[in-house]
Amino acid sequence: xxxxxxxxxxxxxxxxxxxxxLEMLAKAREVAGTVEVFCGGDGAACAAExxxxxxxxxxxxxxxxxxxxGVSVASAVAAAISDGSVAAPDAFLLGTTYDGxxxxxxxxxxxxxxxxxxxxxxxxxxxxxxxxxxxxxxTLNVTSRFTSGGPDIWLVRPKxxxxxxxxxxxxxxxxxxxxxxxxxxxxxxxxxxxxxxxGPKLDEAAIVVxxxxxxxxxxxxxMIEGLAKQLGAAPGASRAIVDAGWxxxxxxxxxxxxxxxxxxxIACGISGATQHLVGMKGSKNIIxxxxxxxxxxFAVADLGIVGDVHKVLPKLTEAxxxx
Amino acid sequence: MxxxxxxxQIPDPADPGALDPETKTLRRNVKLILDESDSYGVEMxxxxxxxxxxxxxHLVSMVPNDEVSGLRTxxxxxxxxxxxxxxxxxxGSDALGTSRVxxxxxxxxxxxLVLAATESSDGxxxxxxxxxxxxxxxxxxxxxxxxxxxxxxxxVRRQTEAGADLVECPLPAVVSVTAGVVEPRYPSxxxxxxxKNKPVDQLKIADLGIAAERVGWAGAGQEITDxxxxxxxxxxxxxxxxxxxxxxxxxxxxxxKVI
Numbered sequence: 001x002x003x004x005x006x007x008x009x010x011x012x013x014x015x016x017x018x019x020x021x022l023e024m025l026a027k028a029r030e031v032a033g034t035v036e037v038f039c040g041g042d043g044a045a046c047a048a049e050x051x052x053x054x055x056x057x058x059x060x061x062x063x064x065x066x067x068x069x070g071v072s073v074a075s076a077v078a079a080a081i082s083d084g085s086v087a088a089p090d091a092f093l094l095g096t097t098y099d100g101x102x103x104x105x106x107x108x109x110x111x112x113x114x115x116x117x118x119x120x121x122x123x124x125x126x127x128x129x130x131x132x133x134x135x136x137x138x139t140l141n142v143t144s145r146f147t148s149g150g151p152d153i154w155l156v157r158p159k160x161x162x163x164x165x166x167x168x169x170x171x172x173x174x175x176x177x178x179x180x181x182x183x184x185x186x187x188x189x190x191x192x193x194x195x196x197x198x199g200p201k202l203d204e205a206a207i208v209v210x211x212x213x214x215x216x217x218x219x220x221x222x223m224i225e226g227l228a229k230q231l232g233a234a235p236g237a238s239r240a241i242v243d244a245g246w247x248x249x250x251x252x253x254x255x256x257x258x259x260x261x262x263x264x265x266i267a268c269g270i271s272g273a274t275q276h277l278v279g280m281k282g283s284k285n286i287i288x289x290x291x292x293x294x295x296x297x298f299a300v301a302d303l304g305i306v307g308d309v310h311k312v313l314p315k316l317t318e319a320x321x322x323x
Numbered sequence: 324m325x326x327x328x329x330x331x332q333i334p335d336p337a338d339p340g341a342l343d344p345e346t347k348t349l350r351r352n353v354k355l356i357l358d359e360s361d362s363y364g365v366e367m368x369x370x371x372x373x374x375x376x377x378x379x380x381h382l383v384s385m386v387p388n389d390e391v392s393g394l395r396t397x398x399x400x401x402x403x404x405x406x407x408x409x410x411x412x413x414x415g416s417d418a419l420g421t422s423r424v425x426x427x428x429x430x431x432x433x434x435x436l437v438l439a440a441t442e443s444s445d446g447x448x449x450x451x452x453x454x455x456x457x458x459x460x461x462x463x464x465x466x467x468x469x470x471x472x473x474x475x476x477x478x479v480r481r482q483t484e485a486g487a488d489l490v491e492c493p494l495p496a497v498v499s500v501t502a503g504v505v506e507p508r509y510p511s512x513x514x515x516x517x518x519k520n521k522p523v524d525q526l527k528i529a530d531l532g533i534a535a536e537r538v539g540w541a542g543a544g545q546e547i548t549d550x551x552x553x554x555x556x557x558x559x560x561x562x563x564x565x566x567x568x569x570x571x572x573x574x575x576x577x578x579x580k581v582i
Contacts, residue, residue: 108419305572
């Protein structure tokens with residue numbers, strides 16, 4: 001028994017369809033007969049790649065002309081369902097991303113259905129989906145399902161599924177017109193800035209080096225950046241030092257930040273609050289450096305160093321430099 | 324300028340409660356505190372009112388009991404007043420139920436600007452701010468790093484995957500604020516004393532015209548079917564640094580063939 005149809009929210013950048021979208025497509029194909037995507041922007045540019053991942057149709061709004069993606073896409077989908085131009089899917093899958101959350105939130109109000117956030121697994125239970133959400137820093141898994149008539153709206157954490165190309169002809173591009181947004185549509189993007197980062201992206205890097213409050217001061221974060229550069233790694237951070245303003249939110253690994261699953265995760269001066277663990281304990285190998293031998297991070301570390309990051313990190317970076 | 328800040332009182336993240344092994348529900352009869360994530364919205368609101376030279380900061384919050392200690396913290400920071408919707412019927416509310424209640428309370432306050440955290444630290448659904456905006460028929464800008472208000476327009480620097488967008492938004496609007504973008508002030512002793520006498524308007528959902536079956540367990544369009552312990556990750560080797568621990572790390576990275 002599979003679902004008839006799932007709609008996946010497609011996000012794309014200059015380098016093609018976003019990984020989170022491809023991850024959700026792999027799962028959607030497993031549980032539904034028909035997988036289609038909807039997106040805010042140009043559908044044609046992604047049609048071939050999406051088709052390769054089993055998508056038969058891409059419903060695209062076309063250029064949003066600076067209007068916010070969340071309200072535009074949600075309004076377009078709700079309008080299309082309401083005027084009968086598309087049949088509502090059994091479920092919507094959206095990534096836990098900046099725009100994914102906006103679309104899901106607006107759509108849930110428009111369709112008057114619930115949203116389930118932060119799921120890391122989805123499976124069929126009879127003819128309905130159930131989703132698994134980690135709570136308490138990933139120590140408990142809560143399985144939930146929708147009780148309303150549907151469609152379901154699931155917000156999926158990145159890195160939950162493996163993308164898989166299956167080969168397929170390009171997806172058909174279907175126009176998804178954005179209706180008049182009225183009073184909800186006032187916000188407009190006037191300018192876009194790209195943050196240049198030299199190394200790999202945090203959620204794609206093979207190695208992540210993260211710093212926490214144990215660094216003691218904002219300028220000590222340079223040690224993290226130095227080691228990351230030496231290893232070709234991405235620098236990350238615990239919530240504590242993001243909250244303290246030492247590094248931007250985009251560096252944050254954890255429940256309220258990014259989920260990372262690199263080959264090696266190096267936690268420096270991070271105690272391992274549940275908030276942080278949920279974002280990194282899926283890493284293949286974990287190295288932790290912390291002064292406090294009782295720090296919870298050691299419970300998940302493959303290699304734990306009880307020591308001062310201010311002493312260990314410079315030596316480590318130097319040793320790697322001299323190789 | 325009237326700014327409404329949505330705040331949540333949550334169990335202390337250091338002691339978040341536990342799973343009741345019999346009922347498979349989360350035991351949460353613990354003391355509630357102000358969600359740290361919300362302190363950024365409160366601080367941002369205070370700064371914006373300061374910059375405008377006039378205005379007030381009003382808090383909106385909901386709980387299934389009469390807890391106010393978290394609200395008092397935000398009032399002690401400098402917020403002027405609060406609406407607390409406290410009603411047993413709210414227990415078990417999903418994000419949409421929560422948003423319905425907050426939106427109804429916010430509407431009564433007639434704000435120029437509504438601020439919220441991007442997500443709470445406990446439920447972390449991350450959808451409430453945009454749901455509230457949709458329910459109120461307002462524009463929203465989520466994940467704000469900076470906000471400036473001039474006249475009836477807010478200019479917001481919004482976090483994106485690539486960097487940031489500069490968004491212009493007419494007021495009233497809902498804006499969610501990321502953590503760490505402002506430094507929340509510590510309540511002064513004077514602030515704490517004053518907070519005790521600041522008005523906290525306590526309402527039931529009926530006062531907002533919301534039916535009990537639209538919120539709480541009854542109104543939640545979702546249910547928990549299972550709660551299970553996640554498989555634990557085993558701890559590995561622990562080395563106490565004697566000045567040469569970096570060598571062990573290099574050897575470990577070597578074994579993994581990543582250097």
